[in-house]
Amino acid sequence: MATGTIRFGGRFVVQDSDPASVVTPEDFTEEQMMMAQAAEQFLETELAPRDAEVEALNYELTVQLMRKAGELGLLGADVPELYGGIGLDKVSTTLLAETMARASSFALSVGAHTGIGTLPIVFFGTPEQKAKYLPDLASGNRIAAYCLTEPASGSDALGAKSTAKLTEDGKFYVLNGSKLYITNAGFADVFIVYAKVDGERFTAFIVEREMAGFSIGPEEHKMGIKGSSTCPLFFEDVHVPVENVLGVVGKGHLIAFNILNIGRFKLGAACLGSSKETIELASAYANTRKQFGQELSRYPLIGAKLADMNITTFVLESMVYRIAGYIDATLRELEEQEGGGDDYSESSAGAGARAVKAISEYAIECSILKVFASEALDSVIDEGVQIHGGYGYIREYKVERIYRDSRINRIFEGTNEINRMLIPGTLLKKAMKGELPLMEKTQSLLGELMGPMSLPTFSEPLDKETYRVAQAKKTFLAIGGLAVQKLGTKLEREQEVLCVLADLMIQVFAMESALLRSQKMLSREGGARTEDARLALSMTEVFVQEAMEKIESLAKTVLSALERGDGLQMQLSVLKKLMRAPLSDTIALKREIAARVIRSEHYVV
Incomplete structure (x- = not known):
C-alpha cells in the first residue's frame, strides 16, 4: 500500500511511498536556486x-568571513x-x-555554528x-x-563527568569539568555546554566566553579539516546565571539527541556537496592527463570509476x-493540527517544538543518511585520488585535502557503529509503541515466503527495480523477524546481527530513494524520452542490482548465525527465491553513464 506523506519515520520498511510525495532536486524552486x-x-x-x-587556521580571517x-x-x-x-x-x-561544503574547513566552521x-x-x-542570542x-x-x-x-x-551545582542564593549554577574536540572553540563566543546538575541530572547551559573560570586549551593537530578550530x-x-539553563534541568538529553539527529542530517548534505566536487575534479583531470598516448578518460576502467562515483x-x-x-511535510502537518502560524517565523515556542518533533520522527532516517553519506563520500574520494594517481597524494591537488577531511565524517555526530546500533534499535522501539506495524507485517509474510514465488512480467521501465525493492523489504522483515x-x-547484545539489520535497512532506503526519484522523473512531461530521465533510470537499475547482491550476502551472514542444518537450508532456499530477477548488463550501463560524466566534467543527472 502506498502512502502520501509518511508521518512516522521507519515506515519505509513496511509500506511503499508515492513518488509524488518525495522531494527531489528536480523540484527546486527559483528562490531555492537563487539562495544556492x-x-x-x-x-x-x-x-x-x-x-x-583559512586552511592555515587564521582565526581572524575565519570570523571576518563568517560575518x-x-x-x-x-x-x-534556520x-x-x-x-x-x-x-x-x-x-x-x-x-x-x-553548496557550502565546497568550502572545506570553513564549511565545517559555518556548519557547526549554524x-x-x-x-x-x-x-x-x-x-x-x-x-538575546539569535540576532547576533x-x-x-x-x-x-x-x-x-x-x-x-x-x-x-x-x-x-562535568557537573553543575546551584548556588545557595539560587542565582547561578557553578560548572566544573572539561570538554574535548570542540569545533569553533578557538574563536566562538557562545557555547552550548552539557553538565550534570548535582552530578546526576543531565542539563544544557548557554555559556559565554567571557565568564570567569572558563578557559580554552590549545588547538589540536588534526589529520584533516585543518582550517577549523578544535580545542578542549x-x-x-x-558561574552561569540560572536564566542560561537551556530547556529543563535534567532534560538535556532531549536537546543533545535531537541536535545530534540534525547534525547527522546536515552532515549528509555536506558529504553530498563534497562528492559532487570530487566528481568535477576527477573527471576534469581524467580528460587532461595522458597516459600511453591518450587521455585517462578514454580508458574503460577510469570510466567505470567515474560512473560508480x-x-x-x-x-x-x-x-x-x-x-x-x-521533515518539511511533517512540519506542515503538525502546524495544521495545532493551528499554528508560520512555522518558520512565529515567536511562540510551538514552532521550535514542532521542528524538534518532526526531526525526531525521522531519527532512523537521519542515522541511515549519516552512515550512508559518510561511507559514500569515502568511496567517492578514494576513487578520485586513485584517478589522480600520484598527483592525488600531493597537497597541491584538492582531492588530497578532501580525502583527509572526509575521514572524520564516520566519527562525527556519533560513530557509524553507534548509528548502526541505533537504526534497528529505534525501529523496534517504534514497533513496541505501536507506531508502525512491524511485527504484524512480518507475521503476514510467513505464508507467502514458504509458498512458490513466480516472477512477474517486467515490461515497463523500472518494473524490475520496483519488484526488487519490494523483495528487499521482505528480506529485511524475514531476517529481522x-x-x-x-x-x-x-x-540487543548481538551487535554483529544488529549491524547487519542496519545495513539491510540502509540498502533498502537507498534503493527506494533512487527508485522514487526516477519514477517521479518518468511521470513528468517527456518521461523516459528525456536524457536526464534515461540517465536516472540507468543509475537506478545499476544501483538496485548491486545493492541486491549486498543484501543477499548480508542475509546469508545472519542466517548462518541463526540457523543450522536443515533449518539453514530452508532459509537459504527462501532467500534464493527472494533474490531471483533478470540481470542487467551493468558494464554497458556504466559506460553510458561514464560518457555523460566525462563529456560534462561534473556530476550529472
Missing part, C-alpha cells in the same frame, strides 16, 4: 582567493525572521549546506534567550560552538532531499 547561487558566489569571490589562509556570510543571510537560514534570520524551509537549508551551535537555542530557547548568531556578530564530548565520554554522551574547554567554578552520488542526493522533504524469534531479548 548566492552561496556559490560568496565562496567564489570571498573565500576562494583566501582559501590557503560577511551573515550579512548575506547564509548564517540565518533562524526565524523575528530573531534576525530568514527562516527557510528544510529543503532550502539543506541545499545551502550542500547547526549544532545555533539550533539548540532556536528549538529550546526561551523568548528571552532567543532575543544569525548575523555572525557572535559565533557558536556545541560542547558535548568529554575525555571519558564520546559516543556515551550521558556518561559526562575547561570549567573551574564557572556518479551513481553513488545520485543515490545519496535522492536520500538527502527525500528526508528533507519528509527470525532474529527476534531466535534471540529474543538477547538481540
